[in-house]
Amino acid sequence: MNTRQRITIIMMDILLIAELVFCIYYSHGDPDTMPVLFLRTYVPLCLGTLLACRYLVRRFESPSAEAESAQ
Numbered sequence: 001m002n003t004r005q006r007i008t009i010i011m012m013d014i015l016l017i018a019e020l021v022f023c024i025y026y027s028h029g030d031p032d033t034m035p036v037l038f039l040r041t042y043v044p045l046c047l048g049t050l051l052a053c054r055y056l057v058r059r060f061e062s063p064s065a066e067a068e069s070a071q
Contacts, residue, residue: 002060002061002062004060005061008056008057009053011053016049019042019049022041023038023042023045024038026038
């Protein structure tokens with residue numbers, strides 16, 4: 001794993017924590033609708049972040065690592 005991939009993983013972790021905090025704060029107003037509102041906001045944000053970071057990690061893969069994984 002190279003430096004750009006590590007930075008991407010660290011940024012993903014920070015983004016996921018920030019999204020979690022935001023979604024909890026956003027949905028805390030009404031206890032009856034909190035679970036639905038939380039899931040409706042957090043799941044799409046989380047999936048988008050995970051997919052984007054997965055794409056970036058694969059894109060930042062060094063050519064030598066690709067040759068090793070092909071063998």
